[in-house]
Amino acid sequence: MLPTDSKKALSFKRCIEDGDLVIVYERHDVMKPVKVTKDGVLQNRFGFYKHSDWIGKPLGAKVFSNKGKFVYLLAPTPELWTLVLSHRTQILYIADISFVVMYLEVVPGCVVLESGTGSGSLSTSLARAVAPTGHVYSFDFHEQRAVCAREDFEKTGVCSLVTVEVRDIQGQGFPEKLEGLADSVFLDLPQPWLAVPSAAKMLKEDGVLCSFSPCIEQVQRTCEVLRSDFIEIRTFEVLLRTYEVKEMKVETGAVIGENHDEKENGGQRPSKRKHVSNEDDYAVSHDNNSSTAATSVVMARPCSEARGHTGYLTFARLQCLS
Numbered sequence: 001m002l003p004t005d006s007k008k009a010l011s012f013k014r015c016i017e018d019g020d021l022v023i024v025y026e027r028h029d030v031m032k033p034v035k036v037t038k039d040g041v042l043q044n045r046f047g048f049y050k051h052s053d054w055i056g057k058p059l060g061a062k063v064f065s066n067k068g069k070f071v072y073l074l075a076p077t078p079e080l081w082t083l084v085l086s087h088r089t090q091i092l093y094i095a096d097i098s099f100v101v102m103y104l105e106v107v108p109g110c111v112v113l114e115s116g117t118g119s120g121s122l123s124t125s126l127a128r129a130v131a132p133t134g135h136v137y138s139f140d141f142h143e144q145r146a147v148c149a150r151e152d153f154e155k156t157g158v159c160s161l162v163t164v165e166v167r168d169i170q171g172q173g174f175p176e177k178l179e180g181l182a183d184s185v186f187l188d189l190p191q192p193w194l195a196v197p198s199a200a201k202m203l204k205e206d207g208v209l210c211s212f213s214p215c216i217e218q219v220q221r222t223c224e225v226l227r228s229d230f231i232e233i234r235t236f237e238v239l240l241r242t243y244e245v246k247e248m249k250v251e252t253g254a255v256i257g258e259n260h261d262e263k264e265n266g267g268q269r270p271s272k273r274k275h276v277s278n279e280d281d282y283a284v285s286h287d288n289n290s291s292t293a294a295t296s297v298v299m300a301r302p303c304s305e306a307r308g309h310t311g312y313l314t315f316a317r318l319q320c321l322s
């Protein structure tokens with residue numbers, strides 16, 4: 001039989017219960033986390049929503065306000081959590097996170113060490129990747145950040161998979177009790193080179209380390225230190241390009257925009273645009289079979305507000321001495 005439910009990963013849970021965290025989705029850029037309580041009410045610009053109407057509904061459900069407008073209730077997956085969590089620090093975003101999880105070779109059952117915890121954005125994805133039998137040990141020297149991270153891991157349902165400890169990793173290194181136990185180590189620290197010798201002791205033979213740094217000077221210093229114990233040292237910058245894809249009707253000399261998000265959002269008026277051609281960066285796919293005067297086209301172009309440089313990711317594998 002296929003597994004349909006899991007206590008460890010809320011994203012596999014299908015029905016909303018009293019006390020659950022859900023992501024209330026209006027549009028891809030308007031979302032918020034809400035704890036469901038049987039007497040709770042959500043208010044937004046579209047009216048009131050009673051939480052009692054949500055309980056028992058499947059995750060992904062469309063729910064209506066007193067004014068007949070709607071939102072979607074989504075599972076707090078690591079991908080969505082990264083977009084809605086409260087920022088107590090700079091955080092890692094999905095492009096870097098996915099690259100880190102892949103290149104650190106994080107799979108179910110792995111033991112991963114991380115410092116600093118920060119806002120727990122990466123930790124939440126690491127937790128899901130090691131579930132159900134692995135563990136993430138996360139360290140931050142800032143006590144309040146550690147407290148908030150633990151609270152967030154409780155809310156998102158990953159607390160049994162992540163342990164947060166308060167520790168100065170640059171000054172003290174990782175704790176001896178974890179020596180030789182880590183499949184991978186991730187560093188997001190201002191002076192990562194100080195933590196590299198300790199990270200090397202924590203890793204199993206063939207284990208992988210990753211260090212995230214916003215500045216190339218930090219990368220250079222880290223690589224100098226990595227050379228004594230590590231091989232396969234490589235640095236990447238991950239740049240993500242998001243596309244806007246819109247269905248439009250082309251009439252003589254005019255294109256009328258029909259934005260999917262606007263449709264989703266209770267049917268706001270589509271914007272009028274001037275004639276758009278390939279020269280304006282749009283890739284155009286015509287519906288040539290259309291017999292009407294207006295031709296339907298699907299247009300795609302890179303979003304103007306794409307995120308630029310976040311940081312450099314340096315990966316290295318512990319040299320095998322045996």
Ligand SMILES: C[S@@+](CC[C@H](N)C(=O)[O-])C[C@H]1O[C@@H](n2cnc3c(N)ncnc32)[C@H](O)[C@@H]1O
Nearest residue numbers: 092116118119120121122140141142168169170
């Ligand atoms: C940029 S944040 C990490 C963000 C995290 N990767 C995320 O995705 O949410 C860096 C964190 O490192 C912590 N930090 C800085 N120096 C540290 C040290 N010596 N030992 C442990 N943590 C440290 C800071 O308190 C901060 O929370």
